[in-house]
Amino acid sequence: MFSVERKDFGPDFVFGTATSAYQIEGGQGDGRGASIWDSFSATPGNVRGRATGAIACDHYTRWSEDLDLVRDAGFGAYRFSFAWPRLIPEGRGALNEKGFAFYDRLVDGMLERGIKPFATLYHWDLPSALQDRGGWMNRDIANWFADYAAIVAHRFGDRLETIATLNEPWCVAWLSHYLGAHAPGYRDLRAAARAMHHVLLAHGTAIDALRVEGARNLGIVINLEKAEPKTASPADEKAAGLGDALFNRWYLEGLFAGRYPEELVSLLAPYLPERFEDDMALVSRPIDWLGINYYTRGLYADDPTAPVFGFSQSRGDLDKTDLGWEIYPQGLTDLLVRVAKDHTNLPLYVTENGMSESNDARRVAFYDAHLRAVLDARKAGADVRGYFAWSLLDNFEWAEGYESRFGLVHVDYETQARTPKPSYSAFRGLLHNTR
Numbered sequence: 001m002f003s004v005e006r007k008d009f010g011p012d013f014v015f016g017t018a019t020s021a022y023q024i025e026g027g028q029g030d031g032r033g034a035s036i037w038d039s040f041s042a043t044p045g046n047v048r049g050r051a052t053g054a055i056a057c058d059h060y061t062r063w064s065e066d067l068d069l070v071r072d073a074g075f076g077a078y079r080f081s082f083a084w085p086r087l088i089p090e091g092r093g094a095l096n097e098k099g100f101a102f103y104d105r106l107v108d109g110m111l112e113r114g115i116k117p118f119a120t121l122y123h124w125d126l127p128s129a130l131q132d133r134g135g136w137m138n139r140d141i142a143n144w145f146a147d148y149a150a151i152v153a154h155r156f157g158d159r160l161e162t163i164a165t166l167n168e169p170w171c172v173a174w175l176s177h178y179l180g181a182h183a184p185g186y187r188d189l190r191a192a193a194r195a196m197h198h199v200l201l202a203h204g205t206a207i208d209a210l211r212v213e214g215a216r217n218l219g220i221v222i223n224l225e226k227a228e229p230k231t232a233s234p235a236d237e238k239a240a241g242l243g244d245a246l247f248n249r250w251y252l253e254g255l256f257a258g259r260y261p262e263e264l265v266s267l268l269a270p271y272l273p274e275r276f277e278d279d280m281a282l283v284s285r286p287i288d289w290l291g292i293n294y295y296t297r298g299l300y301a302d303d304p305t306a307p308v309f310g311f312s313q314s315r316g317d318l319d320k321t322d323l324g325w326e327i328y329p330q331g332l333t334d335l336l337v338r339v340a341k342d343h344t345n346l347p348l349y350v351t352e353n354g355m356s357e358s359n360d361a362r363r364v365a366f367y368d369a370h371l372r373a374v375l376d377a378r379k380a381g382a383d384v385r386g387y388f389a390w391s392l393l394d395n396f397e398w399a400e401g402y403e404s405r406f407g408l409v410h411v412d413y414e415t416q417a418r419t420p421k422p423s424y425s426a427f428r429g430l431l432h433n434t435r
Contacts, residue, residue, distance in 0.1 A: 001426035014386030016077030027060025033089025040183030051401030074431025081123035091127030193271035221291035226331030235302035239311035291351030354390035
C-alpha cells in the first residue's frame with residue numbers, strides 16, 4: 001500500500017491523525033456558546049451548499065467510536081482542538097461544566113486507548129461574544145486568550161502530551177480578515193494587519209500563562225506554502241519573495257527572530273497597531289516544538305495592477321486535488337529543511353497533510369509521496385519528530401461545506417455511519433507492521 005515502512009522513521013517517530021472541534025463535533029446544546037463560524041456559515045453565500053457545522057460528524061456523541069478508529073489504525077497520537085465557546089460560552093467569565101465534562105471523557109478516552117493527546121487551544125471557532133468586541137482586531141484578545149489557555153491548562157494540562165496555542169495564524173488573520181473567505185469574513189487591510197500581529201501576540205501571552213500553570217511541551221501550528229516565482233524573471237522572483245514574506249516569514253521571523261519582514265512592515269505600516277515593536281519579545285516567547293501544516297505551493301507573478309503588494313498568485317501545471325491544489329511533495333521537504341536551517345532547531349511535527357479527493361487511490365499515493373518527502377527532510381537534517389494525517393474523518397470543510405472530503409474514514413452525513421477507506425487501511429498496514 002505504502003512504499004515506506006514504519007521502521008524507516010525510527011521507533012520514537014509519532015504517527016497521528018488530526019481533526020478540529022467545529023469541523024466534527026456538532027453538539028451545539030449542553031451550554032455551548034455561539035462561535036463566529038455559526039454566524040458565518042448561517043449567512044447565505046459564505047459556505048458551499050449553505051452547510052453549517054451544527055451537526056457535522058456528531059463527534060460530540062460518537063467520540064468513543066472515533067477514538068476506536070484512531071487506535072485500530074495504529075496511530076499513536078490524536079491531534080484535536082478544544083472549542084473555546086464550549087468551555088467558556090461568552091469567551092470570558094462563566095464556565096460551562098458540561099463542556100469540560102465532554103473533554104474529560106475525550107482526553108481520558110485517548111489515554112485509555114494508549115493514544116497521546118496533542119491538543120490545540122484555538123482552531124478558528126472564536127466565541128461570538130468576543131467578535132462583538134472586535135475579535136482578533138482588538139488587542140485585548142491577547143489577555144482573553146491567555147485567560148482561556150490558563151483554564152485549559154489547569155483542568156487538562158497534566159493529561160496532555162502537547163499543547164499548541166493556535167492553528168494556522170495566516171488563516172486566522174489574512175484568509176479571514178483580508179480575503180474574507182473564512183469567518184469573520186472581513187475584506188479590510190487594516191483589520192488584517194492588526195489580526196496578523198494580535199494573533200501572534202495572543203500566542204506569546206498564552207505561552208506565558210500556560211507556563212505559569214505548569215503546562216509542558218508547548219508549541220504553535222503554522223501553515224506554510226512553498227512560494228515560487230511563476231517565471232524566472234527578476235520581477236516574478238521579487239513577487240515570490242514578497243509572497244513568501246506574507247505567507248511564511250511573517251510568522252517564522254516573528255516567532256523565532258522577534259521581528260517581522262521589513263518589506264512587509266513598510267507596506268503595512270499605516271495599518272499595523274501603534275508601537276507593535278514593543279510586543280515582539282512576547283511574540284517570540286520560547287516554545288518547545290513547531291507544528292507545520294503543508295498542502296501545496298503558490299506561484300507568484302509581478303502584477304503592477306494588484307493593490308498594495310503588486311503580485312498575483314496562481315497554480316501551476318502539476319496534478320491537482322479536487323480543490324485545485326497542486327500536489328507537490330518536494331515542497332514539504334524543502335520547507336522542513338528550510339525551517340530547520342534558517343529559523344529554528346526545535347523539533348518539528350508535520351501537524352497536517354492530506355488531500356481532498358473522491359478517488360482514494362490517489363489519496364494513498366499522495367500520502368506515500370509526502371511520507372517519503374518527510375524521510376528526505378530528515379535525511380537532510382531536519383529534526384522531524386512526527387506526522388499527522390489530515391483528516392481522520394470526512395467533515396465540515398469550512399467554506400467548502402461537506403462536498404470536500406479529506407477523511408481517511410468516509411462519513412455518511414445522513415446516517416453518520418463511518419466506513420474506513422483504503423487510505424485508512426494503508427496507514428493501518430504501515431503502523432501495524434513494526435518489523
